Amino acid sequence: MSFFVYTTIDDQGHNNRSGEYFSSHDEFFSEIEKRNLEILNYFEVPSPLLPIVDLVNPKLKAQEVVELCNYLSLYVGSGLEIQAALQDMADNAKRAVFRNVMIKIKNYLLSGYLISEAMRKTGVIPDMVCSLAKIGEDSGNLENTLKDAANYIERTEAIKSSTKRAMIYPGITLVAMIGGFIFWTAFVVPKIVELFYTMNVELPTATVILIHLSEFMASNWAIVFVAFLLLPVAITLARKNDEFRYYTDAGIWKMPVFGELIRGSQLAFYFQYLALMYSTGIPITKAFDTVTDSLNNAYFQHAVKDITESIKSGSSLLNSFIETGAFDPLVNRMMGIGEQTGSLDKQLTKISDIYFQRVQELVDGISKLIEPVIMIVVATGFAFFAIALLGPLYELMATMGT
Numbered sequence: 001m002s003f004f005v006y007t008t009i010d011d012q013g014h015n016n017r018s019g020e021y022f023s024s025h026d027e028f029f030s031e032i033e034k035r036n037l038e039i040l041n042y043f044e045v046p047s048p049l050l051p052i053v054d055l056v057n058p059k060l061k062a063q064e065v066v067e068l069c070n071y072l073s074l075y076v077g078s079g080l081e082i083q084a085a086l087q088d089m090a091d092n093a094k095r096a097v098f099r100n101v102m103i104k105i106k107n108y109l110l111s112g113y114l115i116s117e118a119m120r121k122t123g124v125i126p127d128m129v130c131s132l133a134k135i136g137e138d139s140g141n142l143e144n145t146l147k148d149a150a151n152y153i154e155r156t157e158a159i160k161s162s163t164k165r166a167m168i169y170p171g172i173t174l175v176a177m178i179g180g181f182i183f184w185t186a187f188v189v190p191k192i193v194e195l196f197y198t199m200n201v202e203l204p205t206a207t208v209i210l211i212h213l214s215e216f217m218a219s220n221w222a223i224v225f226v227a228f229l230l231l232p233v234a235i236t237l238a239r240k241n242d243e244f245r246y247y248t249d250a251g252i253w254k255m256p257v258f259g260e261l262i263r264g265s266q267l268a269f270y271f272q273y274l275a276l277m278y279s280t281g282i283p284i285t286k287a288f289d290t291v292t293d294s295l296n297n298a299y300f301q302h303a304v305k306d307i308t309e310s311i312k313s314g315s316s317l318l319n320s321f322i323e324t325g326a327f328d329p330l331v332n333r334m335m336g337i338g339e340q341t342g343s344l345d346k347q348l349t350k351i352s353d354i355y356f357q358r359v360q361e362l363v364d365g366i367s368k369l370i371e372p373v374i375m376i377v378v379a380t381g382f383a384f385f386a387i388a389l390l391g392p393l394y395e396l397m398a399t400m401g402t
Contacts, residue, residue: 003050004028006042008035015040016103021123035110060124062157064098069129069150072115077143083109101125115142128152128273128294135280145280152276159265159356162363167258170370177378178228184385186221189214196392203392210388242298250299257369261362266297267327268355270304275348284344285311300326317344330354 005019006028016037022028025044032039060068068089075085086106093099101122108118116133119125129149136145193211196203203211217224239245253259270291277287285308292308295301303326310320318336321327327335331351338347 003045004042005045007040008032008037009040010037018100018103020104031111034112035107060098060101062153065126065129066150066153069146073143073146082115131290132280135282139281148276148280152272155272156269159268159359162359165363173374182217182221182224185214186217190218192389206384206388207392246298246302249297253297253299257366261359261366264355264359264362266295266300268352268359270295271348271352271355275345275352278348279345
């Protein structure tokens with residue numbers, strides 16, 4: 001595949017600069033011709049630079065995907081031309097990336113692709129949206145499936161937003177504490193220690209420990225600071241290893257407070273997605289496979305990956321869920337009721353609502369819970385510094401007084 005950056009002009013005189021993958025030069029020129037566009041200039045990105053293209057290629061925001069789905073749903077329901085909707089959104093776009101994606105989808109439609117295929121070829125529309133659009137095309141219910149996709153994204157974004165909101169305060173506090181510790185041990189403590197050595201003050205154990213920390217930080221503060229900045233990058237790269245990702249996700253999943261928040265958000269996402277797919281007529285086994293592939297917690301993903309095989313082998317939905325060991329008894333009972341009464345879609349929605357409510361309550365409670373924990377940690381650090389520094393200072397003052 002080759003990535004082409006190009007500028008074209010349409011029959012109405014609109015210029016558009018874009019970039020996308022094509023298998024060859026022939027496909028590039030053929031696709032542009034199908035779209036009734038004229039090439040003004042183009043550039044093929046060298047193969048060694050393609051990973052950089054994928055890295056810096058901007059993505060659509062969740063709210064922009066919601067806008068796209070709602071707008072297309074409105075046009076489809078009104079019987080209007082989808083290409084006109086895409087051009088309207090492109091003309092009114094606030095971000096260049098959104099405008100370019102709308103033009104790309106429009107161009108793919110001109111090339112003869114269906115709307116679901118055009119969305120998928122952009123590479124920036126979520127697979128779930130493309131899959132639902134495909135279902136809508138096959139069933140003749142594109143208007144409602146696009147609307148369902150928009151509602152689903154809004155709901156999942158609310159879950160993500162709640163989770164992030166709960167993490168902001170402790171995250172900022174932790175960074176501030178680490179930064180303060182590095183500053184004190186690297187720059188402040190050495191000045192005080194020089195005074196202790198000069199006056200031959202007898203030093204307690206806490207002060208000796210602090211001196212060793214200070215000497216290390218004074219000699220290596222730049223390395224420690226860079227390592228601190230690079231730690232998120234290192235973790236991100238390490239998580240590309242499946243085994244490392246599995247065990248770190250397992251640790252996060254089992255944490256007492258934040259783990260509960262992660263579990264709640266993942267389960268809310270899982271059952272919301274299942275409810276949406278099942279309600280559109282997708283077979284339950286295919287729905288499970290699709291949702292499992294979309295999970296971002298490797299531990300939870302591993303726990304539920306065999307549900308489909310268990311169902312295919314003749315096991316009931318209730319037993320398949322119990323075998324995973326990943327769900328609360330309440331969830332298992334509700335799934336069993338849904339299976340027996342034929343109301344599985346309603347039960348899935350109820351379970352999703354339960355976990356969504358739990359996440360909201362956790363977000364409200366974590367801020368109240370984390371404050372005393374942070375206060376204890378800060379007080380402990382302050383006490384250590386006080387014992388290590390103030391004790392020898394008092395002894396020094398007493399010596400000087402005599």
